[in-house]
Amino acid sequence: MKAETTAASYPRFLWRMFINAFDGTWKFYVWMFALTAIALVGANAWAHQVVDGMTRTNMSDHVSWGLYIANFTFCVGLAAGAVMMVIPAYLYDDKEMLNVVIIGELLAIASIFMCLLFIVVDMGRPDRLWHAMPVVGRFNWPMSMLTWDILALNGYLLINLHITGYLIYSRYRGHKPNKRWYLPFVFLSIGWAISIHTVTAFLYSGLGGRPFWNSALLAPRFLASAFVTGPAFIILLLQVVRRLTDYPIGERPIRTLTYVLRITIVINLFMLASELFTMFYTGGSHLASAKYLFFGLHGHSELVPWAWASLFLNIGALALLFVHQRTRDTKWLNIACVGAFIGVWIEKGMGLILPGFIPSTLHEMVTYKPSLTEWKITLGIWAAGLMILTIALKLALPVLTEKVRAASADAEPADATAEE
Amino acid sequence: MKRRVALKVVGATLGAAAFARALAPLAQLRDDANMDEFLQKNYRELTEEQVGDVIARLQADARKKYGRDDITIKDPHAIEGVEFGYALNLSMCIGCRRCAEACHKENNHDRKTNNSYIRVLEMKQGSMDMGQGNADYDHPVPQKGKYYMPVQCQQCDNAPCVKVCPVQATWKEPDGVVVVDYNWCIGCRYCMAACPYHARRFNWKKPEIPADEINPNQGLLSNRVRPQGVVEKCTFCLHRTRNGQLPACLEACPTGARVFGNLLDPKSDIRWVLENKRVFVLKEELGTRPRFFYFFDV
Numbered sequence: 001m002k003a004e005t006t007a008a009s010y011p012r013f014l015w016r017m018f019i020n021a022f023d024g025t026w027k028f029y030v031w032m033f034a035l036t037a038i039a040l041v042g043a044n045a046w047a048h049q050v051v052d053g054m055t056r057t058n059m060s061d062h063v064s065w066g067l068y069i070a071n072f073t074f075c076v077g078l079a080a081g082a083v084m085m086v087i088p089a090y091l092y093d094d095k096e097m098l099n100v101v102i103i104g105e106l107l108a109i110a111s112i113f114m115c116l117l118f119i120v121v122d123m124g125r126p127d128r129l130w131h132a133m134p135v136v137g138r139f140n141w142p143m144s145m146l147t148w149d150i151l152a153l154n155g156y157l158l159i160n161l162h163i164t165g166y167l168i169y170s171r172y173r174g175h176k177p178n179k180r181w182y183l184p185f186v187f188l189s190i191g192w193a194i195s196i197h198t199v200t201a202f203l204y205s206g207l208g209g210r211p212f213w214n215s216a217l218l219a220p221r222f223l224a225s226a227f228v229t230g231p232a233f234i235i236l237l238l239q240v241v242r243r244l245t246d247y248p249i250g251e252r253p254i255r256t257l258t259y260v261l262r263i264t265i266v267i268n269l270f271m272l273a274s275e276l277f278t279m280f281y282t283g284g285s286h287l288a289s290a291k292y293l294f295f296g297l298h299g300h301s302e303l304v305p306w307a308w309a310s311l312f313l314n315i316g317a318l319a320l321l322f323v324h325q326r327t328r329d330t331k332w333l334n335i336a337c338v339g340a341f342i343g344v345w346i347e348k349g350m351g352l353i354l355p356g357f358i359p360s361t362l363h364e365m366v367t368y369k370p371s372l373t374e375w376k377i378t379l380g381i382w383a384a385g386l387m388i389l390t391i392a393l394k395l396a397l398p399v400l401t402e403k404v405r406a407a408s409a410d411a412e413p414a415d416a417t418a419e420e
Numbered sequence: 421m422k423r424r425v426a427l428k429v430v431g432a433t434l435g436a437a438a439f440a441r442a443l444a445p446l447a448q449l450r451d452d453a454n455m456d457e458f459l460q461k462n463y464r465e466l467t468e469e470q471v472g473d474v475i476a477r478l479q480a481d482a483r484k485k486y487g488r489d490d491i492t493i494k495d496p497h498a499i500e501g502v503e504f505g506y507a508l509n510l511s512m513c514i515g516c517r518r519c520a521e522a523c524h525k526e527n528n529h530d531r532k533t534n535n536s537y538i539r540v541l542e543m544k545q546g547s548m549d550m551g552q553g554n555a556d557y558d559h560p561v562p563q564k565g566k567y568y569m570p571v572q573c574q575q576c577d578n579a580p581c582v583k584v585c586p587v588q589a590t591w592k593e594p595d596g597v598v599v600v601d602y603n604w605c606i607g608c609r610y611c612m613a614a615c616p617y618h619a620r621r622f623n624w625k626k627p628e629i630p631a632d633e634i635n636p637n638q639g640l641l642s643n644r645v646r647p648q649g650v651v652e653k654c655t656f657c658l659h660r661t662r663n664g665q666l667p668a669c670l671e672a673c674p675t676g677a678r679v680f681g682n683l684l685d686p687k688s689d690i691r692w693v694l695e696n697k698r699v700f701v702l703k704e705e706l707g708t709r710p711r712f713f714y715f716f717d718v
Contacts, residue, residue: 022428029431036435044442051445053625053648054607061621064612124607124622124649127458131587131606138462138588138604146586146610208706209580209616285551362539362571362618363550 009406013172016404021391027244032390035383042380045373046121054124056373062366063357065122067374070349071381072118073200074229077222077348079111079156080197081230083189084223088256090186096252102167103241104234105160105189106396110389112157117381145203152196159189164396172399174409197222210356212289221271225344227264231257232317232337232344239334247397258321258333265318265340272311272347288363289355298365303354306346313343462588463601463641471495474603475640482638482645486631495640496662498595504656504711505596505683506667507693508570511717512677515540515561515568522672523572526657527643528635530627537654538572538669539618572669573598573619573654574702574710581611581620581653590651596683596711597656599641605650612651616703617710620653656680683711 024032049056059066082104089097120126131137132150141147163185170177201219208214235257242249279290291297293307320336323329359365370378398404460466460474479493520536529535541553545565553569562568579598582590589605592598612620626648638644639659646652657667661680670678681690693699699713 022432036438040438040442043439044445047443047445051448053623055625057624059624061612062618064609064622119608122608124609124651125605128587128604128606131462131589131604132608138465140586140588144584144586144610146584146608150586203610204613207580207584207614208708209614209703285549288551356613359551360618361616362541362555363553364539364555364618 009173009408010169013169013406017395020395020398020404024394028390028394032387035387035390038383039380039387042377042383045376045380049121049373049377050126056371058368058371058374060366060368062360062364063354063368065353065357066368067350067370067378068118068122070353071378072115072122073222073352074345074349075111075114075118075385076153076197076200077226077344078229078233079108079115079153080193080223081226081228082107082111082234083160083193083230084227085230085234085257085260086186087190088260090190094252094256096250097256100234100238100249100253101186102164102396102400103237103393104230105164106392107230107234107237107389108160108189108193109157109164109392110385112153112160113388114381114385115153116157117384118378121377121381145199145206148199149196149203152192152199156189156192156196159185159192163189164392168396168399171402172404172409173406194223197226204352204356209361211286212356213352215275217271217275221268221275222348224264224268224271225348228261228268228314228340229344231261231264232340235261235337236334239330241393241397245397245401247401254333258324261337261340262318262321262325265314265321268344269314269318272314285363288359292358292365293351293355297359300358300365300367302367302369303351307351310343310346310351313339314347317343457603460603462604464588464591471640478640478644486634488631488634488636490636491634491638492636493638493640493644494659496659498593498597499662501682501684503594503596503683504575504661505681505690505694505713506575506656506711507679507690507697507699507713507715509677509679509697509717510567510569510714512675513540513568513570514675515542515557515563515566516674517570518672518674519570519669519678522668523654525633526635526660526668527654528627528629528638528645530623530625531629531633535621535627537619537621538570540568540570542566543569569714570669571617571619571702572712573656574617574708574712575654575656577709577711578707580614580616580706580708584610584614586610590653593658595658595662597658598653599655599658600651600653601641602644602646602650602652607649607651609651616706616708620651622651623648 057066085104086097086101088094089101120129123129132139134141134151139147141151163182166182167177198219201222204210204213205215205218235254238249238254241247276290279287288297292300293303295301296304317336317340320332320339324332324336354368358367456477461470463471466474475493475495479491482491482493483489517540520538520540523529523538524534524536527537539555541550541555542557542563543550543566544552545567575596575598577592577596579592582592582598586608587604587606590598590600590611607622609622612622623646627645629645634645635643637659639655642655642657642659657665661667666680670680679689679693681688683690685691693715694713697715697717699715701710701713
């Protein structure tokens with residue numbers, strides 16, 4: 001059989017992917033239906049917010065960033081962590097790990113979409129988004145760290161779309177992927193993953209007026225916690241994929257990720273301890289935010305239960321990982337992953353953003369609790385992110401296991417199996 | 421198989437309908453939508469003529485909306501050889517907050533939120549720690565054992581807000597005033613996070629001001645009624661000060677605690693204060709280089 005040209009096969013490939021995205025078992029439909037419903041509730045809340053203004057949120061001139069930016073920060077970490085977990089795979093040339101790299105990259109894509117959505121819903125004037133584009137707008141690069149973040153996040157999205165798209169399309173056509181076309185990008189994306197989270201940390205740590213953020217340790221802490229959430233999420237995701245599909249996922253990747261997780265939780269806690277020591281032992285007015293976070297300040301203690309919950313979740317997750325090491329019971333591992341994920345979500349989300357604003361720069365105590373609109377939009381974006389992830393996996397895995405392939409690919413089966 | 425296809429078509433149709441329904445509130449924006457405004461360039465890229473068009477449009481809109489033909493929007497430029505500076509005598513300030521009130525009226529602030537670019541801190545005698553201060557005091561002033569410190573935009577020469585703005589919607593004018601292009605700001609509020617003096621305000625909704633309370637003397641880059649979703653700030657009342665008037669907060673001050681003038685004019689009051697009083701700036705350690713100075717008289 002004569003192989004088709006790319007020009008002919010690519011549109012057909014896209015069409016088949018499109019069809020596959022909407023085809024599945026009843027479980028798939030129920031899952032997607034539920035996510036769509038939540039996402040639409042979020043979209044509706046956002047539409048109202050655009051019309052009525054950000055007054056629908058509970059943010060104020062004192063606490064001018066809230067739940068959206070908290071989730072944005074966390075999702076950047078998730079996106080970075082998803083790809084940084086491939087470092088061991090390439091460093092130690094772990095073949096089994098390479099199989100799951102693509103899953104990490106798909107997670108990164110979904111997370112970046114969430115990041116971009118969280119930024120858009122936080123904007124007072126989403127209609128002026130084009131002002132923040134290079135060339136057409138007026139891009140304050142290199143002065144504004146936010147412009148660096150725009151470049152880093154979008155670049156990261158493109159790199160990962162390229163890698164996953166290329167691998168899936170090659171496999172679909174039954175070609176052996178040409179290493180030249182993806183391996184350099186994989187290494188680029190690993191470096192880039194570190195950069196997106198560093199730049200996001202610099203966004204906060206560069207502000208001299210906010211002592212709680214103005215710490216050189218913030219970027220390393222961000223990376224450490226990203227190394228917690230990325231592996232934690234992927235350990236859970238791999239088990240789901242293994243249960244629902246016949247994509248080959250061995251024990252090795254999960255074991256490697258568990259090793260990584262065990263170390264990174266410790267590093268993350270250590271850095272938190274260093275930060276807290278410096279603040280509390282030094283004392284003075286720079287302590288105010290940390291005091292508000294952990295003990296309450298001037299009669300305000302809204303964040304105290306959250307802060308301690310986060311700390312105990314992180315420590316508890318670490319303890320459970322050691323229980324898991326003894327008993328080899330996956331149950332403990334899974335609970336640990338969920339705990340660490342939520343622990344970091346609090347620590348790096350609301351636990352980081354809000355104390356930056358409370359007390360304010362004039363030391364006023366104005367507190368903040370997200371409004372219903374903010375929760376709806378936030379849940380909606382998470383639902384949208386999970387939809388993107390689900391569809392991405394649903395498209396990719398059947399192609400990678402060669403259940404979906406171009407008609408011409410049957411002519412050259414030897415190549416396809418020889419890959420990796 | 422056919423039933424499956426039919427179900428999918430029904431599902432897709434319902435999904436699309438639900439999506440349209442969810443975003444339906446956006447249709448209300450159609451009345452306000454304006455292509456000229458959408459495509460308007462950054463203020464600093466506009467020609468003199470284009471600025472004229474923008475002002476004409478905004479002025480017509482404002483006159484129509486409030487039914488007042490006396491609303492005029494002007495765009496006074498920085499005057500050659502003038503750099504503004506402001507000083508405040510903490511020994512004289514009694515914390516009456518008349519400056520904040522004057523700012524509220526002069527700058528067409530939203531009435532319900534009682535917004536103002538000035539916050540007055542009631543400070544404890546013997547302490548410069550704002551942590552000991554209180555901006556929400558509600559009792560006769562001045563209180564014994566307290567002094568009062570009004571804080572507004574310090575018009576920093578090394579302004580963190582200007583540095584962080586991703587779209588250059590805010591910048592420093594030649595006379596030292598930091599302004600915002602309300603038609604260019606994307607409302608990301610990074611500048612608010614960056615400002616160490618709580619000088620910036622955000623329009624969480626459309627400002628509401630009764631037509632008869634509107635200040636009709638408006639500046640394009642200062643006190644014209646701001647759109648929803650953008651950041652605003654003190655401009656040293658540039659629509660007044662660039663025309664030889666004094667800032668509204670200074671005129672309202674009953675004690676004469678406020679001194680304003682041209683830093684480049686050796687005979688100005690502000691220069692006299694800087695040369696003869698022991699002045700200081702807020703949060704000097706941050707390196708923001710404010711143009712707003714404080715001093716004690718005794």
